Amino acid sequence: MHYTLHQLQVFLIITQTQSITKAAEELHLSQPAVSIQLRNFQEQFAIPLTEVVGRRLFVTDFGKEIAVAAERILNEVHAINHKTLAYKGQLAGKLKISVVSTGKYIIPYFLNDFLKVNQGVELKLDVTNKMKVVESLEQNDVDFSLVSVLPVHLQIEKIDLMSNKLYLIGNSEETFNDSFYETSLLDSLPLIYREYGSGTRHVMEAYVQENKLPIHKKMELTSNEAVKQAVLAGLGYSIMPLIGIKNELTHGDLQIIPVKGFPIQSTWHIIWLKGKNFSPVAKAFLNFITQEKARIIDEKFGWCNQY
Template sequence: MHLTFRQLQVFEAVARHLNYTRAAEELFMTQPAVSGHMRQMEEIAGLPLIEQVGKRLFLTEAGEEVQKAALEMINRAEDLEMRLADLVGMVRGRLGLAVTTTAKYFAPHLLGAFSRRYPEVDVRLEVSNRETVLERLAANRDELAIMGRVPQGMGVTGTAFMPNPLVVVAPPDHPLAGASRIAPERFAEETFLLREPGSGTRLAMEQFFADRGLSLKGGMELGSNETIKQGVMAGLGLSVLSLHTLRLERATGKVAVLDVNGFPLQRHWYAVHLKEKRLSVVADNFLAFLAEEGAGLIEPVVFGEAGSEPKEQR
């Protein structure tokens, strides 16, 4: 079998997108050229690598094997390029970074500062829910991930780099808005809007109730922070969210942060990677960048006296 490196690049893009047009756009190729590479690869392999069912494309079993090999070879080639650049005092290459949806509120600021320091680095950012981010990390599709809790039992390690306070949000006209030192028992009488199972915010919220022997009265289950904020503003229930997601809503008075005993829940943001993975030069530099400057690039938050709104430090 004599496959070229370019053919493996084309196949990896098609396998990742399962869409010829999007793969062609990413590779700056025409769609017929991408299709031609795929036909040549199937002729060399002697097996179909992609099959079409209706309008959707799927990898065959052979295609899945080729995808794994292609990804491994591309990663090794990129790592070689980065290490050679490092030998001449440069940081150059690609960083594959996945972040949970809550982290999208600050991740672009971090990446902007990192890119200004290392303009030769090409960052590929993927934003998704926690479950998908973990799947991508386990499959080695991204080198690093940013999330609010390090998963247990999947061979990863995490480095904390920034506080992530979780607060209780309510509509501004809620009876508890402005109240001081609200007891958890009173708080538990309310209906809550929840993220999907497995969400780090939801897990922290469930743990808060379980630690106090309280039941969580769940209402709607919503799949994004934005939808939850809209539900809170509409009076559908209370929720627990990262303070980093609420800058605009607090500034415009659309939501109130409640003073509940035990809150804010003090958590951290973590940069996570596979424990056994040898990180690239770019990933090593990104981790060092987060450790040195990550927290300082996001405006810190301090909390006022009991009964007052959390105040941003100026």
């Protein structure tokens, strides 16, 4: 047999996602490239590893056993690499972070310098909805999570990272001339919501309930990007985090509609399970965030202050 570590990695991701398309996305490869790697790997075994039924990919029992072995081999290879770097005096290991979808606009800036200095650190970053982020934290699958709404059922510790401002926004087709509108304006605008469980939706609904506002709910979408595109297309209005609409505001494609009581304020938090036993990598990252967050906010997010 002449399978490669790359083939083992590709096959393992395929078994985890049960999809060539999803595996390609996670590996940042094209679908044909993933299919070729799977075929080349399969050719080295007389027993099928996968099968396709009704256009769905399934992993055979034999394939599942090979996936377990592949994961064990890859973990050993990572351990060898980490031990080599540690022996040379470099920080090495995995840093695992789960991030709510809107957090993708900020977390890279808090990782960039840390990863540049510590090139032996391997990052696993999962960007998903709030419910899955909290679930990954609860199951201790990650070192840290980035959220704007704290989970109330978990014992956690946290660092308040930076403020999160949410504004009522629309596209540039309609003109709003008043310097500030009453909150009753929301009753006349068709609003686009995030899906249930989203942190943005939680903050939005809390504001609506606190102010006893009648709301005309237009539609519900499953990502901030989908909401933004719907607003750009003129399908409605929404309450969105400022952090995710910088380019659209700069180019005049979106506008902030001035309403009394806005922006709605929340806070981005880095959280972890109380009493968690940190790895050297996780401990180093926490120290880095504590020491450098003010500088990063000033350098990368100073533009927020003009709104």
